[in-house]
Amino acid sequence: MPAGSDWRTQPPSDYAQWNPAPRMPNQPKPLTTAHHQFAAIVQNSFDAIVSKDVEGNVQSWNPAAEQIFGWTADEMIGNSIRVLIPPDRQHEEDDILQRIRTGEMVPKFETERLHKSGRRIHVAVTVSPLRDPDGRIVGASKIAHDITETVEIRRRLVASEHQFRSLANSIPQLAWIAESDGTVFWYNDRWFDYTGTTLEQLRGSGWTALHHPDHLERVRSKLQHSWDTGEAWEDTFPLRGKDGEYRWFLSRAMPLRDDSGEVWRWFGTNTDITVQRQHEQQIQMLMGEINHRAKNMLAVVQAMVMRTADRSFAESLGARLQALSRNQDLLIKRNWSGTPIGELIESQLAAVNDLIGTRVLIEGERELLLSPVASETIGLAIHELTTNATKYGALSNADGTVRIACEIRHTVDGPKLDLIWHEQGGPPVGEPNRAGFGTVMIDRNPRSALGADVEISYPESGLRWCLNAPLDRLVATP
Template sequence: MNEPADTSFRDAHFAAIVANSTDAIVSKDLNGVVISWNAAAERLFGWTAEEMIGESIRRIIPSDRQDEEDSILARVRAGELITKFETVRQTKAGAPVPIAVTVSPIRDAEGKIVGASKIAHDLREHSTLRQELRESQQQFAALAQNIPQLAWMADGKGWIYWYNQRWYDYTGTTLEQMQGWGWRDVHHPEHVDRVVERIQHSWDTGEVWEDTFPLRGADGEFRWFLSRANPLKDDEGNVLLWCGTNTDITEQREASERITLLMREVNHRARNMLSTVQAIVNRTASASDSELADALLRRIAALSANQNLLNEGDWVGAVVADIVASQILHVGDIAEGRIHTGRRDQVMLKPGPAEALGLAIHELATNAAKYGALANDTGEIDVTWGFEGEGEDRRFVMEWRERGGPPVEKPERKGFGTTIIERNPAFAMRADVTLDFDPAGLVWRISAPYDSAIAPDLSDISRPEAD
């Protein structure tokens, strides 16, 4: 009694599903003539139901894919369900549309196949994403395979699962040999334990890794590499993967070693020359003018001390604390416990400013021993240095302040010592130099532009030292 109502409900339910589906749902007879065409099909292909019902489905099939319809109809007649496959159809305007299609036979009440239903899913967005992914993969491959470095990637735990082709070309290995911890096999046995320890620390902590070590090439020879790895983290700070590179620095390392040897040779010869000059001064001037000879010898010694510091730093520069310490040694006996350093930043000066500052400190210490705070038993000296200002206005400042010595008198004339104290630093580091002959104690102060004074490799360091 209720079957007609139930049938009516099922038909309405089915019609609602078809009408509101986001996929195109189409039915056709065994000749390919369209019987139904839902709203999604209208949106996808641009043809209205009125335009398509009663017409061949071949209208939306490109000419080079007409054989697909022949195959579909044959398989439907044979009762076959055609599972989802990707193909291309065309809109009313002739534009290609990538779709995924599923085709099912339609049977009448007696089970006879009378047509087919087709569900078409729009793949345009999916296709765009796949194309973008392909392009991204191609770009990554082009970059990874053409950079001059050896490159690799590891998971969040440090298991290396990918190397670029340059790694394989250089090491002569395969991924099977190198994945995970296999890379240890191409490390120098004298360095591998150190490398493993340091890189494991980064794997455990998520800190950026950097190290320098030799790697064995396919020819059996070792070359030096500067190696770095950076973690890629999620929003919670968890490491997702590591990206690493190894840069061949063998030539740079060898060139640096040659330069170091040459600089040492130059420094050795310069010291010999200074020793010769000292001997000449001793033999020529000491008998006739011992005071002049003494002043010349002291200044030559100051130059030699500066040169030693610069040589130890490979002529990159010299640390201010070391400059001060080396240039007050000649007054060490009387200065012990009387020269104090207050605020001191760790500062490395460029070679030119370092030499000028060293000579100035030497001259100030000499004058203090003769006429200033070190000329009696009670005077003291405060030496401070550091930075002032920010950004482009940042400056290196240094002050030598004497107190407790004999009353200070301004000299009637300026001699060579004044040139060393004032003009040399001003010229070498474009500094503003002030020399105040305060009766209570001499005050010497310099203020130099940051970029003019500070060695580039330590330009960002400013940390307090212990006094």
């Protein structure tokens, strides 16, 4: 195509074999449908399609080239293509022209070119030689695709991956990522540092070799349950390190879901809790020793009371000391974190343990975790009620029953616990003439310690005791 012309004035007969010599006016070549189609493709392409001679001078310039580079066809045709090339990349044009002259095609490569404004543009370029009808190389065709946005996305992905890897390798936990079916495909550096393994060794079921055989089946079963249901996973078990020693880990995995709510992947961590477990065991041992010594002290006090006090008083005090001891046992068992109310009540019914489920019924909420103060207060109250029932109330004969009901009730003032002790079928009862120490334990003590309302009634059918306390005064703090 002659210099100064473009695709709109004279579509080429063959873009790969192009004769730049102008035709005589009396020898016009009719434009075929194929020519028009080819011209339309070039004109409407989103890629810059440019032709140049073997010296690098532009011969044609389509609208997309103008849009990408900012130069018009009138500004570029007849001028060197090098105006688009940054100074530090001029050697690329030298190489391209040399290869084109030898008939070599330059496959797609990514580079930078200059916009008319001077800013750099990322482009993917393909260059092919152009031949005339005799097969001589007369120029080159260049197709350039603007990949600035693609490069930016790629840069962000690289930065995001680098940020993720830096974070994942900086955390103290072992970390891993699995497919939706539980197949682990990535571990952080700390995992490999601890286990001394490679990703290849861990593929498939290779990870099971790191688990202690006493725990493997349990771990595998719980993991599979999470893979199948999509529920978060948590477990504690030992893992073998590269030194052959096992350490304990608290392990968790959370499902990562796609927009439709389906599990896409899993992200898991293993936190070394070996030292924490050792400290907890030491604390447990110390608490056990303290509990043992406290019990010994209570036994000494009880023996002294039995030797020096009235028998009835001594037995009553001894029973209360034992009730305190049972409360302490429960709290020690749970590291003083609290006691489930059902377990507390059953422990204070030790004297009538054989009647639980028959003549002594416990109903309602049993898992409410009571604070140490609430455990002691309610435990002593249940002990006093049990003692009274076995001596004078429903459990003093062969037919009476006791119903203990625990219920959490929501009120405008917040949730409250209703704890009811109701005796039936025992000897007729009446209100006592005086308030003894037992009354203090079931009435005044709960009011003072728990901010509770206490109601005690004495219908002839049997004693009824009702405690109503704010839940926030009862529950153990996590």
